[in-house]
Amino acid sequence: MHDAVLLGVLLAAISIGFGLGMRHGSRRRRTSAASRSPSLSREYFVGLNYLLNEQPDEAINTFINALDVNSDTVETHIALGKLFRTRGEADKAVSIHQNLLARPALSPATNEHIQLELARDFMALGVHDRAQRLLRTLLEQSVNSTYHQAAKRLLVDLLEREKEWQDALDVVQPMLKQQPGMRRPAAHWLCELAQVEIQQASRALARKHLKKALQLDERCVRATLLLAELEMENGHYSRTIEYLSRIPRQDIAHIPTMIPALQRAYERNNDTAGFETHLYQLLGQAPYTSVIVSLGELIHHRDGVDSAIECTGEWLREAPSLGGLDYLIDLYLESQRLSGKTPPDTRLLLLKHHTNALLEGRPRHRCRRCGFASDSLAWQCPSCRRWGTIKPITGVEGE
Numbered sequence: 001m002h003d004a005v006l007l008g009v010l011l012a013a014i015s016i017g018f019g020l021g022m023r024h025g026s027r028r029r030r031t032s033a034a035s036r037s038p039s040l041s042r043e044y045f046v047g048l049n050y051l052l053n054e055q056p057d058e059a060i061n062t063f064i065n066a067l068d069v070n071s072d073t074v075e076t077h078i079a080l081g082k083l084f085r086t087r088g089e090a091d092k093a094v095s096i097h098q099n100l101l102a103r104p105a106l107s108p109a110t111n112e113h114i115q116l117e118l119a120r121d122f123m124a125l126g127v128h129d130r131a132q133r134l135l136r137t138l139l140e141q142s143v144n145s146t147y148h149q150a151a152k153r154l155l156v157d158l159l160e161r162e163k164e165w166q167d168a169l170d171v172v173q174p175m176l177k178q179q180p181g182m183r184r185p186a187a188h189w190l191c192e193l194a195q196v197e198i199q200q201a202s203r204a205l206a207r208k209h210l211k212k213a214l215q216l217d218e219r220c221v222r223a224t225l226l227l228a229e230l231e232m233e234n235g236h237y238s239r240t241i242e243y244l245s246r247i248p249r250q251d252i253a254h255i256p257t258m259i260p261a262l263q264r265a266y267e268r269n270n271d272t273a274g275f276e277t278h279l280y281q282l283l284g285q286a287p288y289t290s291v292i293v294s295l296g297e298l299i300h301h302r303d304g305v306d307s308a309i310e311c312t313g314e315w316l317r318e319a320p321s322l323g324g325l326d327y328l329i330d331l332y333l334e335s336q337r338l339s340g341k342t343p344p345d346t347r348l349l350l351l352k353h354h355t356n357a358l359l360e361g362r363p364r365h366r367c368r369r370c371g372f373a374s375d376s377l378a379w380q381c382p383s384c385r386r387w388g389t390i391k392p393i394t395g396v397e398g399e
Helices: 002-028 033-052 056-066 074-086 090-101 108-125 128-141 145-161 165-175 180-199 203-216 221-233 237-244 252-268 272-285 289-303 305-318 322-338 346-359
Strands: 365-367 390-392
Touching: 074 090, 074 108, 090 108, 108 128, 108 145, 128 145, 145 165, 145 180, 165 180, 180 203, 180 221, 203 221, 221 237, 221 252, 237 252, 252 272, 252 289, 252 390, 272 289, 289 305, 289 322, 305 322, 322 346
Parallel strands: none
Antiparallel strands: 365 390
16 A cells, blocks of 8 residues: 555656646746746656655655646646545545635636546545535536536435435436436335335335336346345245246346345245255255255254265265265264264264354355355345345355
């Protein structure tokens, strides 16, 4: 980070040197080079000396004082403001950018650029209300398409951080055709609104939000899960199962996510055989640990522990996993207990100890974009803030 700051200041110094050269060239036409050159060189090289001695604060202040604000140097001042913000000194960035806005001779495009940077400064400071007002004003008055779109994206990001889901939807609605990448976040904002409606017992409106979410993103597993839960609450268990059956087609990695709801729906519908058949179908699609363990438990309760051991062992040969092994050890320990073997086999207890140690604290979900890992499922990654990228970890160490 320190090297990056020095590099940023160095680049700014080069830009300032160019600006000083431009200023010097224009002044030379009005006064002698002998009277100006030493002063300009001293300001610039004092700043460089600070920079080479790894004193970026002093270097930046020297460069700012050395450089007038005009059409040739305004971009350098903007860059210096960005540099302060990057270093965590957004208050200094605000001072620079507000000082620039006080200049009356700025072009409309430059004025919009500075307002955009000032909004970013306010966001970095956590002053979101001022940032939002500035961005909304910019959107109303903007004439430059580049800064208009950048302001819109920044406003959407701010509204999302503030959990103002409906306002965010209103802003992105005209953008969805041109920017299909916004459809997934918009679908999740609708799910957020639906959850609020569910808490307020407005289930009809929640259902409307969720169906619209699926229109925006047909692969939105979250919307399907919420619709299934609504049907479950209404006692429509067959409809619940129908919704849950869509999830493997939407995203096969979320089969472990749907298993608990699927089991509840079949149990409430008094259809254990149907649940077993459904699990076998899922096993053929993706032999995840959660599917194997669920099937093993059904067989265990119906046919006994030895049948469960035989079936589970066979499935784990095809799809080995740490969680499956841990479950299989439990079955063997139970089998020994039922057969009257006491104390239990110490080798099995040792294996159980190791599998417990390996499984303890193991994250169950991971973001497919940035690698953030957690035990619980979050629909928005806390690290990279992408929607729908956190999924169950599957495979040898997964679900």
